[in-house]
Amino acid sequence: xxxxxxxxxxxxxxxxxxxxxxxxxxxxxxxxxxxxxxxxxxxxxxxxxxxxxxxxxxxxxxxxxxxxxxxxxxxxxxxxxxxxxxxxxxxxxxxxxxxxxxxxxxxxxxxxxxxxxxxxxxxxxxxxxxxxxxxxxxxxxxxxxxxxxxxxxxxxxxxxxxxxxxxxxxxxxxxxxxxxxxxxxxxxxxxxxxxxxxxxxxxxxxxxxxxxxxxxxxxxxxxxxxxxxxxxxxxxxxxxxxxxxxxxxxxxxxxxxxxxxxxxxxxxxxxxxxxxxxxxxxxxxxxxxxxxxxxxxxxxxxxxxxxxxxxxxxxxxxxxxx
Amino acid sequence: xxxxxxxxxxxxxxxxxxxxxxxxxxxxxxxxxxxxxxxxxxxxxxxxxxxxxxxxxxxxxxxxxxxxxxxxxxxxxxxxxxxxxxxxxxxxxxxxxxxxxxxxxxxxxxxxxxxxxxxxxxxxxxxxxxxxxxxxxxxxxxxxxxxxxxxxxxxxxxxxxxxxxxxxxxxxxxxxxxxxxxxxxxxxxxxxxxxxxxxxxxxxxxxxxxxxxxxxxxxxxxxxxxxxxxxxxxxxxxxxxxxxxxxxxxxxxxxxxxxxxxxxxxxxxxxxxxxxxxxxxxxxxxxxxxxxxxxx
Numbered sequence: 094x095x096x097x098x099x100x101x102x103x104x105x106x107x108x109x110x111x112x113x114x115x116x117x118x119x120x121x122x123x124x125x126x127x128x129x130x131x132x133x134x135x136x137x138x139x140x141x142x143x144x145x146x147x148x149x150x151x152x153x154x155x156x157x158x159x160x161x162x163x164x165x166x167x168x169x170x171x172x173x174x175x176x177x178x179x180x181x182x183x184x185x186x187x188x189x190x191x192x193x194x195x196x197x198x199x200x201x202x203x204x205x206x207x208x209x210x211x212x213x214x215x216x217x218x219x220x221x222x223x224x225x226x227x228x229x230x231x232x233x234x235x236x237x238x239x240x241x242x243x244x245x246x247x248x249x250x251x252x253x254x255x256x257x258x259x260x261x262x263x264x265x266x267x268x269x270x271x272x273x274x275x276x277x278x279x280x281x282x283x284x285x286x287x288x289x290x291x292x293x294x295x296x297x298x299x300x301x302x303x304x305x306x307x308x309x310x311x312x313x314x315x316x317x318x319x320x321x322x323x324x325x326x327x328x329x330x331x332x333x334x335x336x337x338x339x340x341x342x343x344x345x346x347x348x349x350x351x352x353x354x355x356x357x358x359x360x361x362x363x364x365x366x367x368x369x370x371x372x373x374x375x376x377x378x379x380x381x382x383x384x385x386x387x388x389x390x391x392x393x394x395x396x397x398x399x400x401x402x403x404x405x406x407x408x409x410x411x412x413x414x415x
Numbered sequence: 416x417x418x419x420x421x422x423x424x425x426x427x428x429x430x431x432x433x434x435x436x437x438x439x440x441x442x443x444x445x446x447x448x449x450x451x452x453x454x455x456x457x458x459x460x461x462x463x464x465x466x467x468x469x470x471x472x473x474x475x476x477x478x479x480x481x482x483x484x485x486x487x488x489x490x491x492x493x494x495x496x497x498x499x500x501x502x503x504x505x506x507x508x509x510x511x512x513x514x515x516x517x518x519x520x521x522x523x524x525x526x527x528x529x530x531x532x533x534x535x536x537x538x539x540x541x542x543x544x545x546x547x548x549x550x551x552x553x554x555x556x557x558x559x560x561x562x563x564x565x566x567x568x569x570x571x572x573x574x575x576x577x578x579x580x581x582x583x584x585x586x587x588x589x590x591x592x593x594x595x596x597x598x599x600x601x602x603x604x605x606x607x608x609x610x611x612x613x614x615x616x617x618x619x620x621x622x623x624x625x626x627x628x629x630x631x632x633x634x635x636x637x638x639x640x641x642x643x644x645x646x647x648x649x650x651x652x653x654x655x656x657x658x659x660x661x662x663x664x665x666x667x668x669x670x671x672x673x674x675x676x677x678x679x680x681x682x683x684x685x686x687x688x689x690x691x692x693x694x695x696x697x698x699x700x701x702x703x704x705x706x707x708x709x710x711x
Contacts, residue, residue: 129513130513130514130515132510132513132614133509133510133513133514133515134510134515135510136506136507136509136510137506137507137510137511137515137517137518137521139502139503139506139507140503140504140506140507140521140525140585140589141517141521143503143578143581143582143585144521144524144525144528144582144585146578147536147540147578147579147581147582148524148527148528148531148536148539148582149524150539150543151536151538151539151540151542151543152531152535152536152539154539154542154543154546155535155538155539155542158542158546214435217428217431217432218431218432218435220428221428221429221431221432222432225424225425225428225429235432237693238436238439239435239436239439241686241689242439242440242443244635244636244639244640244643244685244688244689245443245639245643245681245682245685245686246642246643246659246662246678246681246682246685247643247645247659248643248645248659248662248663248666249443249446249662249677249678249681249682250442250443251666252446252662252666252674252675252678253442253443253445253446253678254442255446255458255459256442256445256446256449256458256459256460257441257442257445259458259459261459262459262460263445263459263460266460294438294439294442297435297439326422326424347530348530351530351531351532352532354532355531355532355533355534355535355646356532356534356646357534357646357649358645358646358649358663361663362663362666366667372532372534372646375534375535375538376534376649376650379538379541379650384542384545387538388538388542391534391535391538391539394532394534394535395531395532395535398530398531398532402530
């Protein structure tokens with residue numbers, strides 16, 4: 094914007110004449126932007142308020158109370174790390190693991206098994222619906238068939254395994270009828286097996302939805318290109334579909350891991366209230382009014398889950414994928 | 416690809432899918448059948464006659480704790496959660512279309528609320544309300560004000576339990592709104608503004624009708640997730656339980672098909688809600704298409 098010859102100045106004159114209106118327009122623009130922005134705050138405020146009151150403050154209070162003392166009658170504001178010491182008591186002893194470590198190992202075992210099965214089943218189901226079903230309407234219908242149970246009661250869906258897995262249940266009856274076993278298999282119900290079965294039954298939907306979502310976005314031309322370049326079905330799956338479905342796999346995995354790590358209902362009902370889980374420890378301490386102990390356990394659980402999620406996202410590099 | 420003949424993989428995958436659907440629905444169908452057990456029947460097959468005996472018992476409310484009260488509480492809470500979820504998520508979705516400071520933080524918190532284990536959220540809310548109660552008690556003792564004295568607990572269906580449910584339903588609602596607004600063409604709003612519509616008018620006559628089917632979807636999530644919620648409610652409710660909590664308690668105490676009858680009933684209720692929502696969503700879509708055709 095150098096001031097050049099007269100012609101340029103003259104050419105600039107009309108603009109100069111208009112100059113007074115320019116700041117006004119800018120001012121009104123900023124006023125409008127400001128109004129829009131104020132409106133945005135107003136519109137986001139209810140959600141922010143709900144999360145502040147029922148999520149952030151409770152988490153902070155949990156952290157705070159985890160350092161408090163307690164006795165049989167009340168909780169006492171103070172600062173002690175005793176609750177955490179209790180959580181990890183005896184954990185340095187390698188010979189016989191402490192309760193916390195054993196519980197975490199048991200919960201991690203459920204977590205790993207559930208993750209493996211939900212991933213395999215969820216991926217296969219999503220792959221079938223996304224790539225092998227040709228009609229868009231049939232795709233939506235099948236997708237809906239997979240998600241409807243998600244909207245019904247989890248407890249009922251757990252109970253519904255009783256007539257199948259019980260001692261005199263359908264599975265044992267059938268196997269005995271076929272002459273495959275002489276007497277009923279004990280431990281189909283109220284065992285590690287039934288717990289994992291129920292987890293897979295309840296949580297596969299959390300894998301299907303995000304993986305299907307990722308797959309639906311894959312450009313079909315890429316598959317054509319792979320086919321034309323001579324890739325076999327497996328090669329296409331491994332080198333094209335799976336890498337592009339990774340964000341969905343990551344999101345589904347995070348869901349499944351957090352749901353299983355914090356669970357106490359499924360382990361309780363399907364384990365016949367006999368199997369320990371991290372969530373159950375917290376629940377029991379809470380009902381015994383040992384609030385600071387429960388809070389310390391919750392903080393440790395939250396830390397463990399966050400670590401797993403971070404490891405997960407590192408492994409898959411979610412940011413790069415998005 | 417679609418003009419190629421079906422590969423053998425298709426049939427294998429289709430069979431796998433069929434097995435998965437059987438796995439998904441089979442057990443629920445089993446208890447549906449068993450809920451019609453005869454009066455002498457037990458928790459497993461064989462069927463000992465066919466009757467509605469256990470539904471009758473359920474209706475009379477004899478065997479099981481106040482199940483109708485719990486059902487009623489869950490329904491009311493579900494409706495409140497549904498309305499709040501649709502309203503709050505819709506406006507938050509609108510806010511995220513404009514830029515605002517802290518939008519990243521709010522989104523992170525919403526996602527965090529979804530993936531922090533439910534027991535931790537529940538414990539936190541439970542603690543919060545206990546501390547609040549203690550604070551009120553302390554204030555009552557300090558001030559001696561009459562209206563503070565007789566308060567029991569602030570924890571309850573429409574306070575702590577409602578909040579716990581919203582931490583679970585709102586993230587789903589927000590994510591759905593994101594997907595919905597991504598596909599929403601702002602040209603409709605601009606057209607409305609150019610024709611002189613005010614902001615609220617544009618919302619009411621343009622945005623809401625276009626998004627109607629999706630808002631029904633958010634409502635479906637809000638109601639069903641609340642109606643079946645258990646883990647987050649467990650530590651955040653006062654004395655009176657919701658239906659899922661009662662059900663969980665019943666799994667260890669009830670040894671008759673009455674619990675199957677209850678399962679059939681609640682599943683039927685959920686399916687009715689899902690059916691109504693899908694129907695409403697389809698109806699709104701059709702109506703929109705019809706009107707669009709007439710206007711266009």
